[in-house]
Amino acid sequence: MATDQLAERVEAARTAIRLGEWQQAIDLLDVDGARESAECLEALAEASYGAGSFEACIEAWEDLHSLLVQRADVVGAGRAASMIALYLMMDTGLMAPVRGWLRCAERHLEGTGEHPVRAIVSMVRAYERFMCGAMDEARLHASTAIELGERFDVRPAVVIGRTCIARVTIFDGDLELGLGLLDEVGAVLMSGAADPLTTGMMYCEIICAAQGLLMPDVAAQWTDVMERWRHGAAFGGINGRCRVHRAEVLRMSGTCDLAEAEALAACDELRPWMRREYGWPLVELGNVRLRAGDLDGAEAAYQEALDHAWSPQPGLALVHLARGEADLAAAMIADAIQHPIDNPSKERPPYGALRIAPLLDAQGEIAAQRSDRDTLHGVSGQLRSIAEQFPSAMIRAMSSLAHARLCLLEADAEGAVSAARAAVTELDNLGAPFEAAMARLVAAEGHQLRGETDRADLERRAARDSLASFGSEAWAERVDGMIDAGHPSSGEASPPASQAVFSCEGDMRTIGWSDSQVVVRDLKGLKYIARLLAEPGREFHAVELVRLEEGSGTSEPSNAGILALDDVAKEAYRRRLVDIDEDIADAEAANDLGRAELARRDREYLVAELRRAVGLGGRDRKVLDDGERARVSATRSIRYSLARLVEASPAVAAHLQQHIHTGTFCSYEPDALHPVTWTV
Numbered sequence: 001m002a003t004d005q006l007a008e009r010v011e012a013a014r015t016a017i018r019l020g021e022w023q024q025a026i027d028l029l030d031v032d033g034a035r036e037s038a039e040c041l042e043a044l045a046e047a048s049y050g051a052g053s054f055e056a057c058i059e060a061w062e063d064l065h066s067l068l069v070q071r072a073d074v075v076g077a078g079r080a081a082s083m084i085a086l087y088l089m090m091d092t093g094l095m096a097p098v099r100g101w102l103r104c105a106e107r108h109l110e111g112t113g114e115h116p117v118r119a120i121v122s123m124v125r126a127y128e129r130f131m132c133g134a135m136d137e138a139r140l141h142a143s144t145a146i147e148l149g150e151r152f153d154v155r156p157a158v159v160i161g162r163t164c165i166a167r168v169t170i171f172d173g174d175l176e177l178g179l180g181l182l183d184e185v186g187a188v189l190m191s192g193a194a195d196p197l198t199t200g201m202m203y204c205e206i207i208c209a210a211q212g213l214l215m216p217d218v219a220a221q222w223t224d225v226m227e228r229w230r231h232g233a234a235f236g237g238i239n240g241r242c243r244v245h246r247a248e249v250l251r252m253s254g255t256c257d258l259a260e261a262e263a264l265a266a267c268d269e270l271r272p273w274m275r276r277e278y279g280w281p282l283v284e285l286g287n288v289r290l291r292a293g294d295l296d297g298a299e300a301a302y303q304e305a306l307d308h309a310w311s312p313q314p315g316l317a318l319v320h321l322a323r324g325e326a327d328l329a330a331a332m333i334a335d336a337i338q339h340p341i342d343n344p345s346k347e348r349p350p351y352g353a354l355r356i357a358p359l360l361d362a363q364g365e366i367a368a369q370r371s372d373r374d375t376l377h378g379v380s381g382q383l384r385s386i387a388e389q390f391p392s393a394m395i396r397a398m399s400s401l402a403h404a405r406l407c408l409l410e411a412d413a414e415g416a417v418s419a420a421r422a423a424v425t426e427l428d429n430l431g432a433p434f435e436a437a438m439a440r441l442v443a444a445e446g447h448q449l450r451g452e453t454d455r456a457d458l459e460r461r462a463a464r465d466s467l468a469s470f471g472s473e474a475w476a477e478r479v480d481g482m483i484d485a486g487h488p489s490s491g492e493a494s495p496p497a498s499q500a501v502f503s504c505e506g507d508m509r510t511i512g513w514s515d516s517q518v519v520v521r522d523l524k525g526l527k528y529i530a531r532l533l534a535e536p537g538r539e540f541h542a543v544e545l546v547r548l549e550e551g552s553g554t555s556e557p558s559n560a561g562i563l564a565l566d567d568v569a570k571e572a573y574r575r576r577l578v579d580i581d582e583d584i585a586d587a588e589a590a591n592d593l594g595r596a597e598l599a600r601r602d603r604e605y606l607v608a609e610l611r612r613a614v615g616l617g618g619r620d621r622k623v624l625d626d627g628e629r630a631r632v633s634a635t636r637s638i639r640y641s642l643a644r645l646v647e648a649s650p651a652v653a654a655h656l657q658q659h660i661h662t663g664t665f666c667s668y669e670p671d672a673l674h675p676v677t678w679t680v
Helices: 003-018 022-029 038-051 054-070 074-091 095-109 116-131 135-152 155-171 175-190 196-212 216-230 238-253 256-270 276-292 295-307 315-322 326-338 353-369 373-389 393-409 413-430 433-449 453-470 473-485 524-534 542-550 567-589 593-613 627-648 650-659
Strands: 499-505 508-513 516-521 561-563 622-624 665-668 677-679
Touching: 003 022, 003 038, 022 038, 038 054, 038 074, 054 074, 054 567, 074 095, 074 116, 095 116, 095 567, 095 593, 116 135, 116 155, 135 155, 155 175, 155 196, 175 196, 175 216, 196 216, 196 238, 216 238, 238 256, 238 276, 238 433, 256 276, 256 627, 276 295, 276 315, 276 473, 295 315, 295 627, 315 326, 315 353, 326 353, 353 373, 353 393, 373 393, 393 413, 393 433, 413 433, 433 453, 433 473, 453 473, 473 627, 499 524, 508 524, 508 650, 516 627, 524 542, 524 627, 524 665, 542 627, 542 665, 567 593, 627 650, 627 665
Parallel strands: 499 677
Antiparallel strands: 499 508, 508 516, 561 622
């Protein structure tokens, strides 16, 4: 294609990019000669990123780098290399390839003096060092990025450099100054002075900093700002990141259904973007499900996060605690504290007290259930020290709860009530109803220890009502059990009748034992239950259950799905393995054993991803994209129906709640002592 025609195409593509018409821009650039044009390749990289094709974006930047090397344009090649490093850092969590491209950029720029590209290199280097926990080096490179960015008017280098300085300042222990610096960055972002990519990423950084400080109230305020900004402005993976933050806010404020919907949407949107950091939205999904009482779903999300080399703790340990496996939970949380997964991350503190505080909070809860006074004593002291260093309401609440639990083990009822009530106050002020409800249960134990049964009941009932409103029906039911245990009935409940009805006629369903029946409106969840009752003991895959009721014509889960990794991604992974090997060699030559170890972890992760993507005979593996949604849909529908059934037929509802199991596989497990024959 002629040069002037190609230039017109590039200009038209740039217009489409400004309008967010990403695919249109890609189509305009899909012409002969595009790969020989630096302007085309850079536009293609930006359009591919906006269209959701991360690897195509990186490939375009790599082609641009090769083209400029061939043309002996060392400054242009250095800029292309630094941009590759920037995009890899933003979305992959793999720092070895980032360092490799930064070294490449620096080699190109040797002897070229100071100019704008060096501001970009310093900006990326600063965050790479921050994410790896090298705070002094991060501060040095961030200062250079700010100085060069201001001199050469490279706005992203200034904004990102200042954000990095703010986060380093927080880890230095100067919380007030660090938060003030972040507020200054936020003011710049709200003014519209930064480009959309920088704006979105730095809003995310501010929120991550607040979450890392365990300041959900501050995080919620900035999440609202980011949410208002993103509509019509955000692109690429930024929308998905905003969804994770919204899920974090809803996980604190409720309801569980809304939080889970946001977390699932975030996982869907971020799957094409993130690599190792995909564990971040998965852990948030697990956190939401844990609060909803969906232990199987929480465990599945945490396990997938672990598959991405992302720590699932303390959530996974708390899942096992909720199942009554306190010893396993204790072992898990102790291992997480002693042997943390130290992968680089922007989304959580890289090390130190802020990272360990949530683990200690969980360890205290687990130790209390195991009556492990020594562990709880240590936890209480550590959290008290962290609360003095980082004065956030959430950390103060954690510290108070640990002290309250310790007081309970030491039979100090006064101390337990006082400390637990202090935690409730902090959590109520934060707008955290789930956490406040759990703190009320600790206060109830204190009142019980003081012999104040009525006060204990009041706390438990308040906790139960709060959990139900929050959407944690499973936890509310547990609290009901605690209340009932304090008020035993005069006689044992009668076993269910041997004959029962669960039949449907039209849109109405008759339900009950042979001597007591009710007629209720049929619901989707009741249809699922009828399927389970018709074949006691059989496990239905959730996809199978949903499709049977939808009348899809097949009862088997579909094998359709998306490729675990497409060919472009697999080839990119192989190229990055070469980058990682070079980084390992460079680190070993410099006797930098810590960096070499981090690079080896990057290598292990990529090799594991490639193995998971390729099956026997080299065939591509697929990831089912309907199973998870079916599991959520079936579980939610069944639980909703059972909750409604409690009002009409509490005896039948109680029986079904005990014997119906939901999750990836759903079943009705008959009562061996009192079997029931159902007419469905």
